[in-house]
Amino acid sequence: MSDKITKEEILRICNVQPKKCMKCGKCSGTCPAYDEMDYHPHQFVYMVEHGQIEKLMASQSIYKCLSCFACLERCPRNVEPAKLIEAVRLAVIRQQGKNHMTENDVPALLDEELPQQAIVSSMRKYKK
Amino acid sequence: MQKIGVFVCWCGSNIAATVDVKAVANAMRSEPGVVYSTDYQYMCSENGQNLIKDAIRDYKLDGVVVCSCSPRMHEATFRKTALSAGLNPYMVEIANIREQCSWIHKDMEEGTQKAMVLARAAIAKVKKNAPLTAGTTPVTKRALVIGGGIAGIQTALDVADAGYEVDIVEKSPTIGGRMAQLDKTFPTLDCSACILTPKMVEANQHENIHLITYAELENVSGFVGNFTARIKKKARYVDETKCTGCGICTEKCPSRKGLNAFNMGLNTRGAVYIPFAQAIPNVAVIDTENCLHFKTGKCGICQKNCSAGAINFEQKEEILERKYGAIIVATGFRPIDASAFDEYAYTQSKDVVTSLELERLMNAAGPTGGVLLRPSDGEHPKEIVFIQCVGSRCSKDAAKGKEYCSKICCMYTAKHAMLIREKYPDTNVHVFYIDVRTPGKNFDEFYRRAAEQYGVDYIKGMVGKVSVEGKKLHVQGSDLISNEQVHIDADLVVLATAIEPDPTARSIGTMLTASMDTNDFFTEAHPKLRPVESPTAGIFLSGVCQGPKDIPETVAQAGAAASKVIGLLSKKELVGNPCVAHANELLCNGCSQCEKVCPYGAITYEDKEVRGPEFRGTKRIAVVNEAICQGCGACTVTCPSTAMDLKGFSNNQIMEEVDAICR
Known part of the structure; x- marks a missing residue:
């Protein structure tokens, strides 16, 4: 296993500036996957800023984010939490070189009401 | 030789911490x-x-740096x-060795060297100065x-x-502005x-x-003390001198399509109307x-019923x-258009209001007679959600909204x-806040009273979206304290929309050459020390046109602006700035x-008789009105034949300074 992933590496991946956050919570207010998450979108912004990357990498939230980008769209400070979550997800994939689940697991999780964007986005989470 | x-x-x-002041003084000797x-x-x-005054007398100085x-x-x-010691005040030059030197340097050696260079430039300039007298x-x-x-x-009352x-x-048919639309005022709850x-x-x-109501400023020319304004008084189609304000025409008018702007478009009014009961002047417009007479040429019912023949x-x-x-600018504000924030369903439901x-929905003179009813079905709302900061405090790179805090929303909510x-x-009342x-004064006590005595549910967090579900408005937000x-x-959602300068402010600012910030708020001459004056002489600022503020602050600023205006108007005459442009008649070729x-x-x-070594006769030359010229120097850099020059900042003086720096 390689070295710990740093805050700087996460920010380099997504080019997000968590310092711009004014802690209004609109991202978490808007998130459709909120109840599924152990850490919520506003916590991602706060925890990345405070260097708590490992906790986020071990969290279920990075697989629960639908990548619907509602938080990114509605954030009054243009912080783009969805990009931050995607970056943590990417960091996990890069570091572990292995998958949280295989692509064969994906079809079973799909349901009719899932937005297409989320399906496309989910492919980025998994290998191949 | 000059002294x-x-x-x-x-x-x-x-200065002394970064510049060796003694070394500078010694070197300049x-x-x-x-x-x-x-x-x-x-x-x-x-x-x-006194040191300067004594030196001017003792050494018979004719220039001071x-x-x-x-x-x-x-x-x-x-x-x-300098003047009090008998020296023409325009024989004084300042070398800025603080803002442009000591404050921006850390190294003493460097700072000292630069201070010497700046001092030499000022000496070079003062040698070319000529005594100037202001008109x-x-x-x-x-x-x-x-x-x-x-x-x-x-402001008007005080002046x-x-x-x-x-x-x-005033551009609308009555004075009163936004305050006339308010129901109660915080924190005393007296009727607005x-x-x-x-x-x-x-x-x-x-x-x-x-x-001069129902009128707009068309054009302003002139300068401090001597402005000329052209004002367009729009046609009311009602004779102000005859109308008694009885209101019969407004009742008889068969057209009911016009939206009542005073009630924020929540109900309609006749095509002939008086904006509200206490309107001043109490004259219809x-x-x-929407008037049938203007649309079809028929009707005229108002005219038939007007006993005053107005x-x-x-x-x-x-x-x-x-x-x-x-001139005092008091152009005020308007709330921003909430439809840009459609996650709050403003355009989708009548029950989402600003x-x-x-x-207006709470005011006795409003569309519901002061009874709080849902605009959609006229029922009493039982669950009300307030959303704060709608369009305020957004970052510069955000897709929408204003960067500033609108200041009044926390208190009015x-x-x-x-x-x-x-x-x-x-x-039940819930307030989502950031x-x-x-x-x-008494503001925080007021807010705490709302939470503690009146049981208003304050939730730290923002609403992410509002969706219309049947008769209800489903509000989804975050509670950052409980992390849920x-x-x-909800039955009613209220948006605390940001306020922005009135849209007429920009064109008025241009007319007055009064500077504005990127949000179209007027800029003050100094943010701390001259808060009610525009940098443009003779223009004063009153109220929200300068930045968001509540009623007591507005009234205080209005009074302050008035005192500045009184100070100006009480002067017999104004001393101008002698550093104005003038054209060298021999060089000017009248190019415009x-x-x-x-x-x-x-x-x-002007066509002028000119006698020079190379030209004799009449030619067209530029003439500067010294009372109007502000000495900005735009003409001097534009002039292709270097005929234009600025007194006190002549091309010759500037070049001497540059030469001294490059020496």
């Missing part, structure tokens, strides 16, 4: 023309100024010092107030009470109309105040877009031209929440370039 004195200031440690050079801790102090702070700070001080102009003893809201009314004539130009209407009446009855379909707009000594709409809980105790900002997502089925770039309209052309 120049150099005075190096320490500014305490501001050996500059050609310098007969005296010294340093002192605070040159601007009385002792420091002060190495100190920015000329913006103390140029005027040192010019007065004087008379002052027109009349003020123009743009905007008839509480800011404009208060008028001092004995000067004031005209208020009850405290505003006496002031409106006072303004109307004041012998020195003249109301015809809205031609309806006049043939009325034409009028242009008034008046002279003023001072706070100003809620004011606490007021709304409290009033609703007081009147309808069975109604921060509650309540600095102000909150879901509320300078006339085109002059932002003040100070340049005209």
Whole structure:
């Protein structure tokens, strides 16, 4: 296993500036996957800023984010939490070189009401 | 040979910590023309100024260089010092060794070297200075107030009470502005109309105040003390001198399509209307877009029913031209359009309203007679959600919204929440907030009363979306304290929308050459020390046109602006700035370039008899009106034949400075 992933590496991946956050919570207010998450979108912004990357990498939230980008769209400070979550997800994939689940697991999780964007986005989470 | 004195200031440690002031003073002693050079801790102090005065007398100085702070700070001080010692004030030059040197350098050696260079440049310039004398102009003893809201009314009353004539130009048919639309005012909960209407009446009855309503400013020319304004008085189609305000025409009018702007479009009114019961002037006005007579040529019911014979379909707009000594901008604000924030479903449901709409829904003169009812079905709302900061505090790179805090929303929302809980105790009120900002006398106490005594549910977090679900509004937001997502089925959602300058402000700013910030708020001459003046001389700022503020702050600023106006109007004459442009008649070829770039309209052309070594005869040359010229220098850099020059900042002087720096 390689070295710990740093805050700087996460920010380099997504080019997000968590310092711009004014802690209004609109991202978490808007998130459709909120109840599924152990850490919520506003916590991602706060925890990345405070260097708590490992906790986020071990969290279920990075697989629960639908990548619907509602938080990114509605954030009054243009912080783009969805990009931050995607970056943590990417960091996990890069570091572990292995998958949280295989692509064969994906079809079973799909349901009719899932937005297409989320399906496309989910492919980025998994290998191949 | 000139006799120049150099005075190096320490500014305490501001300069002396980074610049070796003694070394600078010593080095300047050996500059050609310098007969005296010294340093002192605070040159601007009385002792420091006496040092300069004594040196001017003892050494018979004909030029003074002060190495100190920015000329913006103390140029005027040192010019007065020189004058009191018998030296022409324009023989003083400032070398800015603080803002442009000590404050931006860390290294003593570097700072000292640069201070010497700046001092040498100032010495080179002062050698080319010539004594200048400022001209004087008379002052027109009349003020123009743009905007008839509480800011404009208060400024007008204060100026008028001092004995000067004031005209208020108001674009809508009545004065009163936004304050007239408010129900109650925080933190005392007194009725807005009850405290505003006496002031409106006072303004109307004041012998020195003249109301020009339903009128717009077309053009302004001139300069401080001597402005000329063209005002377009729109046609009301009602004779102001005849109309008694009885209101019969407004009742008889068969058209009911016009949206009632006073009630934020929540109900309709006739095509002929009086904006509200206490309107001043209490005179009807015809809205031609909805009037059947103007649309079809028929109808005329209002005219038939008017016993005063005041309806006049043939009325034409009028242009008034008046002279003023001072102009006060009081153009106010409007709430932003909430439809850009459609995650809150403003365009999807009538039951999502802005706070100003809620004011009308709670006001006895409003569309519901003061009973709080849902606009969609007229039912009492039992669950109300307030959303704060809609469009305020957004980052510069966000897709929408304003960067600033609108300042008044926290307090008016606490007021709304409290009033609703007081009147309808069975109604639940939730307020989603980012921060509650309540600095102000008795403000935080007021907000705490809403939360503690009236049981208003304050939730720290923002609403992410509002969706229309049948008769309910599903509100989904976050509660950052409990770290939970909150879901509320609300009957009414109220958006605390950001406020923005009135859209007319930009064109008025351009007309007055008064500077504005990127949000179209007018800029003050100094953010701390000259908060009610525009940097453009003779233009004053009153109320929200300068930045968000509540009623007490607006009234305070209005009074402050009035005192500045009174100070100006009470002067017999104004001393001008002698650093103005002038054309060298021999070089000018009459090309008109300078006339085109002059932002003040100070340049005209004349055919003049010229006698020079290369040209004799009549030619067209530029003439500068020295009273209008502000010395900006645009003409001097535009002139292709270097005929234009600025007194006190001539091309020759600037080149001498540059040469001294490059030496």
